[in-house]
Amino acid sequence: MSTFQTPQYTIVELLNKAQCGELQLPDFQRPYRWDDERIRSLLVTILRGHPMGVIMTLKTGGHNVRFKPRPITGIGHEGLKEPELLLLDGQQRTTSMVQALTGDGVVDTEDARHHKLRRRYFVDVVKALGDVREQEDAVVSLPDSGIVTGNIGRDVVLDVTTEEKQHAAGLMPATVLFDSARCFAWMMGYQQGAPERMAVTQQFLSTVAQSVQTYKVPAIELDKDISKDAVATVFEKVNTGGLRLDVFELLTATFAGDGAYFKETGEDFRLAEDWARTEEVLHKHPVLKEMRSTDFLMAVSVLITLSKRRTALAAGKTGKQVPQTSARREDILSMSLDDYRTWAPQLRDALPRVARHLRDLHIHESRGIPYSSQVVSLMIVTTLLGERAEEHAVRARLNQWFWCGVLGELYGSTITTQLAKDAEQLPDWSLAKSSTTPEAIIRASFAESRLGSLRSRQSAAYKGVYALIMAQQTPVKDWMLDQKLDFQSYDELQVDIHHVFPKKWCEDNAIEYWRRESIINKTPLAKKTNIRLRGDSPAVYIDRLDAKGLSAEQVDAQIATHAIDPAFLRAGDFDGYFQDRRRRLVDLIESAMGKSVVRDWNVDSESTDAPANFNEPAASTGGVSIGGEPTPDRTL
Incomplete structure (x- = not known):
């Protein structure tokens, strides 16, 4: 069964849908930010009849994805219909057309040096009929006043403030071009009193005007019941023109559209405001100040899925009836607002304990954290243990796990599976309720020769040895x-x-x-x-x-x-x-x-002492989180 359709819209249809509210943006979309030249170039593309690219929309009313909508920038909130479509890709192009081609046509934009501008766009009637080079200059960007001055504002170079002056200059407002009735009336005024313009008028109306008024924009329309994970994948694949959206932004939108929460409180849930409360805690502890919102969501996801797994096991369920503990993207995106509200405050309350633990390990600042991903595990386990995480015997066991992870260099690649295992294995083991040694400790291994190659302060093991020197029982x-x-x-x-x-x-x-x-x-x-x-x-x-x-x-x-x-x-x-x-x-x-x-260092062996044996491994190009340690699996 297909999860999408491929309709085509004329620009007029697209503008009408935006103006009445049938087409809106999901609330997580970033602000409009196209500059003056990109807008002008888009209008030239349309004028020539060249393709501008595909837009992507999502039908509203689905059960899996409920994004909070907002009007396209430039459209007021009053009197709008409930949206039928949300614009997932094509925001900048569509917003540019809405602002430049409707209403007064004034666009708030900027120049190449990011200086703020207010512009209106006009079409040079004669150049629009010319060759490719002339058509490139056929769209003219002018100040919103319609007046161009020279000589430091003393002389008026161009004035198109009235229709008569527009006719004289041969510059048609872009807002007029896409309205067939207004375009025809404007051209009649253009040729009046100037018989030589009749041929230009006829040619313009039959070619340029007809072409742009029937210009079609292809679309991919996603079905309303598509999954959240599929929508996230769409953004990864199509949103290459800007910054890729992460799970935090997608959850911001889905949580804001939570009907049950609105019914309970009379307002929308704002994930950004909740994260701000977490940031207040983080900023009190410098060692944690670089933690990302996506790290926090990974930890919340593990806590939610572990709780559901424990409940299922306690009920005697087996096999596929028992959910997996997970920090995978699809599980983060599927978390409910109720579950988030249950576990996020508990995780936030555990952060000071995590900071104290890192301090006791002599990790004093965020750049000194060996593995940010391992700190996510520490956050999860500390939340599960509560106050007991600071008991001497419990802390000693957690320290062993921590140093094994750092010096065994276990947390530098794919870590979602390791987060789940730590959450399942560490709490009971640290409380001495289980005699099963956690997998991270079993897997950890350190070779003596590794000391010779630890030279980069970005290396996790390098940071670990540095902290370990200070963390000796005898104070350094x-x-x-x-x-x-x-x-x-x-x-x-x-x-x-x-x-x-x-x-x-x-x-x-x-x-x-x-x-x-x-x-x-x-x-x-x-x-x-x-x-x-x-x-x-x-x-x-x-x-x-x-x-x-x-x-x-x-x-x-x-x-x-x-x-x-x-x-x-x-x-x-x-x-x-x-x-x-x-x-x-x-x-x-x-x-x-x-x-x-592992005692593999022989100072008398030329093969062991060869400089090639001590080359630092190439740095990963993966994402960066709390402590700056590469984490290539961070594709959230």
Whole structure:
């Protein structure tokens, strides 16, 4: 059974449908924004009889998709009919025609430099009958006043404010051209008193006027009972001229059209206003400030579908009767407003706990989040656990899962399935109600050689090791300022990751690039301290640290909190330091993951030490979310 038809509309029919309200826009469509030249070019296309492209509409009255409508920009709300069709694709073209060809023909637009303009469009009668080059100039854009001036406004160059002046200039308002009766009357006035214009008038009416008044726009008309997912797919395929709509915008429209909510409250539900409440919470916690609305909806979808799955299992249902836990686009789009209103506030209430958890893991800012997708899982699990998520034993288990996900690099590609598994497996396991180890922990693996290739601060594992150095049980201290590097001091001290053996010293001493830039040669330090190190050997800069009022023993103790043996630094021994720090980081990683690291590093093996083994993997070109980590599956 076909889900669409392919009617054709004359421009006059299309304009009439828009003016009476039969054709409207779904509320989620973005504002009208075509510039002056694009509008003029569209009118030239019509004048020549060339195709302008297909529009796409959706019949209203369906049960699956109920978008809140709004009139096409330029059409008033008073006296409009209920819409029969919603314009899904072709908004900019249709709006341009509605504004330029109806009413007073004044269009609020802009020039190429985005300066605001108010324009009216006219057709040069003689040029419209010319060749292709002349027809290109046949549509004229003029100020809305109808007056063109020169000499800084002193001289009137052109005045078409009256019909008589239009006749004299041979410029017909575009609003007249598409009305057969008005067009005929205008042309009669044009030829009156000028017999030489009779031939032009006859030719114009029989060719140009007849052509544009019968010009047809092809359409694809979607059936009213088409699914939400199909409509979303349509937008992905056809809305290439602008920004692609995501599930948040589609849900904004469907929620706004929810009849039950309107009956209950007397107003439409505004998803954007609800998201604004979530943003208020997020902005109080810098580590979460980059979270996207679509991340939030993925989490809500998992909570809704998991709840339905648990209900079905408790009722003894099996097989296809049991819904799947899901964050897939189709499940997000199918969520009801009632379900959203049940779970979204609970998820929002859990956000401060999530931020505190990340802070305790020494992830202090959004760019330091290893995997934004894993934070979505953390949000879901924290919501399900409630206050128990902050209990010591529960937190310890969640920490193990977190570090396994980060250091095992499990959340960088398709994650919708992993979100569902985490939601099903983690809560009971973290509460010790289940002895089944979550799949993420089972799958996680870290190879010792990976430390040599962790050089990019965009890498999740790089961010993870950086945070792990600060998250040791013994508080990490700055080397010069004798202050703990914690949540309170992190911003104040402008802490960042810096070289232990400085870049300049490494270059001067022919240290290989991969070893110089490896996470093994990096550690968190205050900005002032890093400046103090300069580009010297640790054997030199440690003397400067000793001179800042601390004893050598105190400086050594502070360096040791970074999983570093200070003796190697005082000796300026890079090779000894590098091997020792690598082993210490491996110990940290094993402790955090609760499992052994793959010992595949042999410093005496040329095949293992080959620089090619330490090339950083190419960065993904997928979407970006909370912490900037690529997530290629984000096609919501």
